Amino acid sequence: MKTRDHCTALDAADPLAHCRARFDLPADTLYLDGNSLGAMPANVPARMKRALEEEWAHGLIRSWNDADWYPAPQRTGDKIAKLIGAGQGEVIVADSTSVNLFKVLVAATRMRPGRSTILAERTNFPTDVYVASSVAEMTNCELRCVDPDEVLAAIDDTVAIVSLTHVNYKTGKRYDMEAVTRRAHEAGALIVWDLCHSAGAMPVRLNGCEADFAVGCGYKYLNGGPGAPAYVFVASRHLDGLRQPLTGWHGHAKPFDFTHDYAPHPGIDRMLTGTAPQLGVIALESALEAFEGVDLDVLRAKSMALGDLFIELADQELEGLGCTLASPRNAEARGSQVSLAHKEGYAIMQALIERNVIGDFRAPDILRFGFAPLYVRYVDIWDTIAALKDIIQTGAWDTEAFRTRKSVT
Ligand SMILES: Cc1ncc(COP(=O)(O)O)c(C=O)c1O
Structure with missing residues (x-):
């Protein structure tokens, strides 16, 4: 059984942890959509x-x-x-x-x-x-x-x-x-x-x-x-x-x-x-x-580890909640994202986003979570899975507002 403390320990040992400060990310947001729109590097506004x-x-x-x-x-x-x-x-x-x-x-x-x-x-x-x-x-x-x-x-x-x-x-x-x-x-x-x-x-x-x-x-x-x-x-x-x-x-x-x-x-x-x-x-x-100064092999190792952790926690925490893995289990065969299929995927993603846990949705039923290794933390994976579990278990996604499709999904 993996715990949140395990994820915090992984962050403490992460050789790329310092790179997160290179981005201007809102403190209250878990951002797992850098595969769609990357976060803003903090040096860009100046x-x-x-x-x-x-x-x-x-x-x-x-x-x-x-x-x-x-x-x-x-x-x-x-x-x-x-x-x-x-x-x-x-x-x-x-x-x-x-x-x-x-x-x-x-x-x-x-x-x-x-x-x-x-x-x-x-x-x-x-x-x-x-x-x-x-x-x-x-x-x-x-x-x-x-x-x-x-x-x-x-x-x-x-x-x-x-x-x-x-x-x-x-x-x-x-x-x-x-x-x-x-x-x-x-x-x-x-x-x-x-x-x-x-x-x-x-x-x-x-x-x-x-x-x-x-x-x-x-x-x-x-x-x-x-x-x-x-x-x-x-x-x-x-x-x-x-x-x-x-x-x-x-x-x-x-x-x-x-x-x-x-x-x-x-x-x-x-x-x-x-x-x-x-x-x-x-x-x-x-x-x-x-x-700058980032070793791309270290970047890839972290990306694979984030994906593996996401899959492991999804197996551990989401069993029986209607999610199936839509990405390869083997990290070598995967890029830097993990997708889950769920028949209510769109509304679930909207409920996540309302809680400032940001991934995205791809029709017909894919919840997409991207792991930009420069700024995603291991603990973000734990907190995302916890939010997902709560939203599905409590049925918090099941509202008209969350089901209404926006132009960009
Ligand atoms: C594989 C791939 N090719 C191309 C694009 C988009 O191309 P463009 O920048 O021309 O909109 C995307 C957008 O997500 C993409 O995922």
Whole structure:
């Protein structure tokens, strides 16, 4: 039997415990939704104040040069590169994950002209499938969606691109990136990884497994703020000759020559399209300071331990209350979240949120709990399970207000 004291002792021995102070978190709130919107790093407001009041208000347009605004997407990309196992000059911050996925899928499909299939996964986050579907239509390919356990077998020599998300948004199930990438390459295909649910929660080794392309968002475990700009990775061996479809001026070799014809930038800048959302890039860049000095293997070890503890306590405390585990039990096969299925999941999550225990809900019946290892404590897991148990046992969730769906779940 695990107790709350056991969790407090784990916090006392946590080598990352000091990182929680790097975030501005309300004292009365348990935040287990950093897999959806990361908490705000405490250094960001001062940086934004400077960006607004000095750089924008007084520097005005001079700040593109004087405050080094212009190279911020490259600079921030290089910082993200260190978290995802990429080299300097292989990652750039731009647009949204969806838009970057579009650019990368078209570019990659153009690199495999004789092949006709984009292989994706049925349970992937919808935007990935929607974008792949449009790209397939535009490039005269066929989009083939299979179940997660069918992916390896489905990679054959008709496949141009395999497009997958490293960690599934709903179940937290994690692909073996190395094994799938190797299989794609053996079959002559290219691979595109969506890192939305892995970057910042675990080490990702893109170059370690010779991945071709990756995309990801800035607002989950990277803590870049609501609607933060996303990033895109292109392995340096593919940059030369790569043709992405959204050929805007910021991807041009010499944007300020204002020439009529498009000539792509020789490096990762060719993945840019238009002007960066500069304030968002600044927020993301300063948010990444929360990772300073953090060993990503230690981060992953804590993330796995938090997930294991959550599952153990759910087994111990929630038996007979209608919850079933919807994530892998084995920590190696999991990202940094645990999902529980319950037929009243939506109302239960609303009741939790009213008690300042914040996770989220994914239709039809998933309660999602994310463990951002920089700021989630072991004791938060105990207190969350205790609140969940009380809400289900007492039926506190069973009100009209908690059942009424809000626009964002
Ligand atoms: C796997 C995955 N891809 C993409 C997105 C969203 O993409 P965008 O930033 O374009 O809204 C999400 C959002 O949660 C996601 O989970």
